[in-house]
Amino acid sequence: MSGFTTNVQLIYVLAAACFVIGLHLMNSPATARRGNQVSIAGMVIAGVATLILLIHDGTVTATGWIVLIAGALIGSAVGLYAARTIQMTAIPQLVSMFNSVGGGAAALVAIYGYYQVEHTGGVLGSTTVFTVLDVIIGSVTFSGSIIAAGKLQGLIGGQPIIFKGGRLLNLVLAVVAIGTAAYMLTTASLPALLIVVLASLGFGVMMVLPIGGADMPVVISLLNAFTGTAVAMAGFVIGNWALIVAGALVGASGGILTKLMADAMNRSLVNIIVGGFGTGDSVAAVGGPVDAQVRSIAADDAAIQLAYASKVIIVPGYGLAAAQAQHGVAELGKILEDRGIEVSYAIHPVAGRMPGHMNVLLAEANVPYPQLVEMDDINPEFARTDVALVIGANDVTNPAARRPGNEISGMPILDVDQAKSIIVIKRSMGHGYAGLENELYFNPKTSMYFADAKKAMTELASAVKTLVA
Amino acid sequence: MSTALVTDLTIFVLALLVGIEVIGKVPATLHTPLMSATNSIHGIVLAGALLIGVTAHNPVGYVLAFIAAVFAAANVVGGYVVTGRMLKMFRKKAAPAPVSQGQVSQESLVTLNGHKGLKGLAGKLGIGRDQS
Numbered sequence: 372m373s374g375f376t377t378n379v380q381l382i383y384v385l386a387a388a389c390f391v392i393g394l395h396l397m398n399s400p401a402t403a404r405r406g407n408q409v410s411i412a413g414m415v416i417a418g419v420a421t422l423i424l425l426i427h428d429g430t431v432t433a434t435g436w437i438v439l440i441a442g443a444l445i446g447s448a449v450g451l452y453a454a455r456t457i458q459m460t461a462i463p464q465l466v467s468m469f470n471s472v473g474g475g476a477a478a479l480v481a482i483y484g485y486y487q488v489e490h491t492g493g494v495l496g497s498t499t500v501f502t503v504l505d506v507i508i509g510s511v512t513f514s515g516s517i518i519a520a521g522k523l524q525g526l527i528g529g530q531p532i533i534f535k536g537g538r539l540l541n542l543v544l545a546v547v548a549i550g551t552a553a554y555m556l557t558t559a560s561l562p563a564l565l566i567v568v569l570a571s572l573g574f575g576v577m578m579v580l581p582i583g584g585a586d587m588p589v590v591i592s593l594l595n596a597f598t599g600t601a602v603a604m605a606g607f608v609i610g611n612w613a614l615i616v617a618g619a620l621v622g623a624s625g626g627i628l629t630k631l632m633a634d635a636m637n638r639s640l641v642n643i644i645v646g647g648f649g650t651g652d653s654v655a656a657v658g659g660p661v662d663a664q665v666r667s668i669a670a671d672d673a674a675i676q677l678a679y680a681s682k683v684i685i686v687p688g689y690g691l692a693a694a695q696a697q698h699g700v701a702e703l704g705k706i707l708e709d710r711g712i713e714v715s716y717a718i719h720p721v722a723g724r725m726p727g728h729m730n731v732l733l734a735e736a737n738v739p740y741p742q743l744v745e746m747d748d749i750n751p752e753f754a755r756t757d758v759a760l761v762i763g764a765n766d767v768t769n770p771a772a773r774r775p776g777n778e779i780s781g782m783p784i785l786d787v788d789q790a791k792s793i794i795v796i797k798r799s800m801g802h803g804y805a806g807l808e809n810e811l812y813f814n815p816k817t818s819m820y821f822a823d824a825k826k827a828m829t830e831l832a833s834a835v836k837t838l839v840a
Numbered sequence: 841m842s843t844a845l846v847t848d849l850t851i852f853v854l855a856l857l858v859g860i861e862v863i864g865k866v867p868a869t870l871h872t873p874l875m876s877a878t879n880s881i882h883g884i885v886l887a888g889a890l891l892i893g894v895t896a897h898n899p900v901g902y903v904l905a906f907i908a909a910v911f912a913a914a915n916v917v918g919g920y921v922v923t924g925r926m927l928k929m930f931r932k933k934a935a936p937a938p939v940s941q942g943q944v945s946q947e948s949l950v951t952l953n954g955h956k957g958l959k960g961l962a963g964k965l966g967i968g969r970d971q972s
Contacts, residue, residue, distance in 0.1 A: 446913025454921035623859025727871025
């Protein structure tokens with residue numbers, strides 16, 4: 372490493388520091404925007420440092436410059452367009468696509484590094500193990516994330532796609548990838564590289580295909596961790612600290628979120644990685660209290676309960692976002708607040724299609740963030756709540772989770788049944804992802820308001836308005 | 841194992857620990873923007889993509905460099921823009937509803953000032969949950 376290159380490495384350290392500080396500032400919504408700006412500053416610094424390196428090196432050909440500049444401009448334009456136009460409900464797809472291209476770029480860096488060694492007849496150095504790991508992880512992330520985005524977008528069925536021998540094929544692909552990778556370590560061989568890339572791409576597809584829509588928060592988090600790891604590996608390959616630090620940070624973040632999501636869904640991480648994906652979707656319905664009665668109410672009755680309450684907790688689930696009802700909910704919440712009613716939103720960790728998704732959807736609908744309360748903080752509040760309004764949430768409110776011996780036993784839930792009265796807005800008595808009857812609906816304190824969430828919000832809002840006018 | 845590699849590994853492990861420490865403190869409310877922000881951070885791979893250019897002197901190199909640059913640039917630019925868009929929506933108080941012209945300037949000024957002044961305080965209070 373020449374003196375000049377060493378000095379540029381110091382600039383990269385500055386960039387890495389910006390990333391850490393930027394993430395640190397994200398510990399509060401009040402400072403999060405500044406955090407993002409600090410992070411951007413770090414990225415600009417890293418970009419400039421790289422350009423200095425390229426210019427100082429002077430070996431980039433004219434064609435090389437054109438290729439790099441054209442690539443960067445086209446990529447930026449695509450990224451900018453996607454980021455500007457995306458709907459907030461579609462954020463998980465976009466994040467997944469960014470995971471995909473990030474992992475893909477990291478894999479390409481390693482693929483090129485390996486190709487270069489083979490091409491110039493160089494010796495495989497001690498970093499080859501990282502090169503190979505980068506190729507595998509990057510390729511798996513690339514194809515896996517595309518499948519995940521396709522599922523989220525509805526291009527590929529949200530139901531788990533399982534076919535005979537799928538598990539076996541997956542195992543074969545993994546063995547081929549790892550076996551050939553081991554060979555690559557000792558002998559520089561392009562065919563081996565190609566086999567590893569193809570097997571890894573295949574493995575990525577096969578890994579995500581059998582996963583049901585409800586497990587998407589875990590999958591996205593896991594792929595996020597993969598991308599981070601791939602980028603860190605790319606950092607080892609080219610000996611760049613900024614990539615190593617950034618990759619490690621993303622890997623840590625993805626890992627933490629994966630664990631949180633897995634815990635919130637009551638599945639062990641091992642169970643998920645080894646291939647227990649989507650099992651929750653295939654479970655047959657378990658008999659609930661069949662003879663029990665549910666009480667059905669109309670908008671006017673629900674409005675009376677809400678309008679004369681002093682504390683209301685709204686429990687939104689993915690059904691709310693699916694019905695595009697978040698703006699309606701926010702409006703209803705605002706009307707109740709204006710009447711002096713204490714309104715808060717209980718957010719279960721897996722509400723939505725990715726970690727924290729529901730918060731973004733409600734923030735977009737202009738709900739102030741202090742009203743968005745996490746599960747552990749809101750649960751003690753239910754006991755002194757007059758009305759809990761459940762919209763499009765199912766399994767996460769099922770008291771059966773507190774008892775052993777069923778599909779969701781042990782899953783952390785929102786203690787909705789503690790509220791003085793409960794209103795559930797639902798289209799029908801259909802089951803949640805666990806295929807389990809929700810005991811909450813048969814609670815004597817519960818009234819069912821059968822309607823589409825969006826329509827129900829409009830009806831409720833106008834009913835409350837007429838009532839208090 | 842070379843010294844450089846040991847240094848790299850040390851940096852990796854320490855960064856991983858720092859990441860766990862820092863990210864563990866991010867509230868669930870911000871988990872989607874957090875993932876999006878880390879998403880843009882891994883766009884740093886753009887530096888790696890550009891560095892391919894140093895030794896890429898044949899069509900294979902050019903093609904790989906081009907694809908890598910497109911991927912990484914889309915990742916970094918898109919990631920930061922969408923994170924910014926999301927974070928902009930997180931407000932402490934509901935934005936004032938559109939009111940008649942006379943009132944508008946006064947009200948929004950108060951809200952804006954209040955927000956600015958509270959910024960530091962809210963930071964100290966964590967996410968400032970449960971206003972009641």
